Amino acid sequence: MAVRVQEADFDVGAELAALTAGNHKVGGLGVFIGVVRDTAGDAAVAGMTLEHYPGMTERQLAAIEAEAVARWPIEASLIVHRVGRLAPGENIVLVACASAHRQAALDATAFLIDWLKTKAPFWKLEETADGESWVDARESDDAAAARWRR
Amino acid sequence: MAVRVQEADFDVGAELAALTAGNHKVGGLGVFIGVVRDTAGDAAVAGMTLEHYPGMTERQLAAIEAEAVARWPIEASLIVHRVGRLAPGENIVLVACASAHRQAALDATAFLIDWLKTKAPFWKLEETADGESWVDARESDDAAAARWRR
Amino acid sequence: MKLLYFAWVRQRIGVGQETVSLPAEVATVAGLVDWLRTRGPGYAEAFRDTRAIRYAVNQEYVEPDQPVSADDEVAFFPPVTGG
Amino acid sequence: MKLLYFAWVRQRIGVGQETVSLPAEVATVAGLVDWLRTRGPGYAEAFRDTRAIRYAVNQEYVEPDQPVSADDEVAFFPPVTGG
Secondary structure, eight states: OEEEEESSOOOHHHHHHHHHTTOTTOOEEEEEEEEOOSEETTEEOOEEEEEEOTTHHHHHHHHHHHHHHHHSOEEEEEEEEEOEEEOTTOEEEEEEEEESSHHHHHHHHHHHHHHHHHHSOEEEEEEETTEEEEOOOOHHHHHHHHTTOO | OEEEEESSOOOHHHHHHHHHTTOTTOOEEEEEEEEOOSEETTEEOOEEEEEEOTTHHHHHHHHHHHHHHHHSOEEEEEEEEEOEEEOTTOEEEEEEEEESSHHHHHHHHHHHHHHHHHHSOEEEEEEETTEEEEOOOOHHHHHHHHTTOO | OEEEEOHHHHHHHSOSEEEOOOOTTOOBHHHHHHHHHTTOHHHHHHTSOGGGOEEEETTEEEOTTOBOOTTOEEEEEOOOOOO | OEEEEOHHHHHHHSOSEEEOOOOTTOOBHHHHHHHHHTTOHHHHHHTSOGGGOEEEETTEEEOTTOBOOTTOEEEEEOOOOOO
């Protein structure tokens, strides 16, 4: 179980290999990778800057991960989130969850990214031809997170 | 959109990087990796051999992928499935789905592996202390696939 | 007609594939199974409980009432367990 | 008391963090917001519509009626948009 916030890109292959190395109880690994798109609605996006709340971010990510571990039989999990300026095509976030069972791995992965989106204190400042603007929170993200409420 | 059946292992990082390279419409990448566990129920598993039906396998995998593309706005997808003898900890299958939207990427990934499990003609011969035995199909896999029926 | 057997169906029959001349009285997959059962104890054992068998004609899943003809590739196997 | 501002809250106020002496009349996060509004036009603009603001005390989400004390770290920010 690990969470990291960093400016540097992450090496997906190396991260996933390290996550399950030597653990032969793992039968399935669910992964989600968030990437910077080059459009937002109709506007072309030149890049974005990710701001966060150091300290609270790590605390919230650890709490989200602990909640996943309490709900599913997880062998290993990882959240890596980047901050700073990112160009289209660059990785934003890596979420991975390993379990003996496929369904647990997939569900826990979806849970982690859905909760992260509505609870972890990150903010996106998007660059378009109209200048810089803060991305608005989306109701669809709240709805996705609400699926997991109980 | 690609499907492959191979004896060799796959390089997860390289496969995923190639899948989305240069496509800046991608906002999320869902991934599932199936791995050989070292236990089956109470028995220790020394390894397994994956058999398949060459020709029909590729045809079924392509049909599964086409169904996913028809249901979700998918930018790119990949299924790589290994055959031959595999030891605990080795990769069995890689499924990945890239989309502009996170939910589509995650749902399509779950769909692909759920359908693959019940439709693609692969069979596992497991090695335990009691000898070799063919893995039985599981009702939970049928139930998982049935979620996507419509 | 090309016949293919996989997993324990293959093991019980003893071969993975064979080419046979389709008997005149065989019109469907189910008829083919009935005829195969008469070909020896391995076949009889493989097709003892057909609830455990899946069928494909020309690499597509079919039901037992599917018609078969001499040019077909017909496969017999247990429920799949990949992934 | 340590105050932290993020995203457009930070931009409107003009600083990311500051240390203030908690006024005697401020007992809750909502009271703190009312007091901050009086500190200048940037603050007034940042806290004009508090439906768009989220609060954390000591790095945990809280509601506006949460009590605050002089040792607390209090943060103000818009709904999060990471991932």
